[in-house]
Amino acid sequence: MHQPQPILMVDRFAPMLDALLGLLSELAPAEWEAPTACRPWSVKELASHLLGGDIGILSRGRDGYATPGGAITDWLSLVALVNDLNERWVGATKRISPQLMCELLRFAGTHVCDYFRSLDPYALGGPVSWAGTEPAPVWFDLAREYTERWHHQQQIRDAVGRPGLMQPHFFAPVLDTFVRALPHTYRAVEAPEGTCITLTLTGDAGGTWSVQHEQGAWHLYVGVPGGPDAAVVLPQDVAWRLFTKGIGAAEAAGAAMMSGNQELGMKALEMVSVIA
Template sequence: MILPDRAAPVLVADRFPDERVALLGMLRSLSPAEWSASTVCAGWSVKDVALHLLAGDLGKLARGRDGFAAPPGTVPLPSPTDFASLVKFLDALNARRVRELRWLSTPVLVDLLAATGPALHAYLAGLDPFEPGERVSWAGEAPAPNWLDVAREFTERWVHQQQIREAVGRTGPVEPHLLHPVLATFARALPRALRDADAVAGSAVLLHVTGPAGGQWYAVREQAAWVLHEHPPSPPAATVVLDQDTAWRRFTNGIDADAARERATLTGDAALADQVLQAVAIIG
């Protein structure tokens, strides 16, 4: 069964070229000192984050487009079955991949990102958005439709570009056509965040993100689980209002729940509202 979702799908395959153009333009402008600058990713420099993006492109193309399974012994840990183990597994795998790519020069790294970007876009744009795709673990246990897997890939690249930009004092890209789909994708973390919340069937929780890229998303308690909806069947039992900058940072653990709470407006059921602030849309 595909992960249930009753809100509008986030179709972003056509946004990848714009994101990559912005990334490459910024990377080509960096000085050697800026390439070495520390980022919010613990222990990673700007170059390391860019290497992580390259590894992500290569992995998605090899695994998804080419159907290639890594030979035995090339993955450092066995495939985990629980979320905590998955976090540990992916953290170790990502760190290993970055270490193994550090010998690349920054011009070669940029050239490779310029080559993998169009290849990745062509692959993702050719997928049927509504066929089952890879599981998006922070959204739920069931397989996700391709559109959510593709949207997750887009958020990864957008967020890491923001982390690089902040490390070197560069702005952008926060235009609504790029940031809104990021926020709409992150909203898919709400049902999992609310999974243990005590609420009767039909209860709704509203996340309202303000700003040009913002929007409104409702998590509704159905008989078996919480499900994201475009419109609730009843007035929300709790509402959380965040500005768009706070929202994406909270969903990616850039700020903690306490910091987000200080910037948020919470109304209604306090316990349900607090669960919304626990939602994260990354692993690690």
């Protein structure tokens, strides 16, 4: 086993944006109104959510412009604030036409790509909340932003029956980012020193990761020890839906293979790698 490496994929934001705009440009009017797994949003509303994210990044991050918001005291208050901001934005943009939505996505998305390229990936930034409360390097926040764009675009593709961006070039960084939530998922689990749980995501974009209990904390590694205390195997297409709350743990368990300590293994199916 070895420690995971930084996820450096700023070069993939522009191709991801091009893929989204190409997809949206092909949609018939009825497809824009198709329901998505990101309930209760339609395809158009989910596209609006992506636009809102880009505008927020440019305003807050690039321009340093902040508006007063609600107090964040814990995880639940953060989720409530994010949900409120998202709903108000999507509601306010209902009058935007699909054509204008695409034009705005191209404009904002291009500037976001430029902004992301300007950042030092190794500088210290804010926390990635679903992975912990400590400040995280900028590359981790960029990886989180990448997963947001990938999984929402995938939800749109699923809704309109289009092939997904499942090539390892696009998909592998998503899974690698999602599993960084494993130590946080196990943070309240008490176990003897050296206890290890292995998670394998099968498929050409997948891999194997382990969390090991060392000196009172859980640490993430790439690979598998000689004999883990619990091992979980999930298909990659099930894994991303589970980690983004598209399906629940019970449904994922039906597609999983487990060995060793079942209680420890089932905890991995509680992992969530999104805020809301």
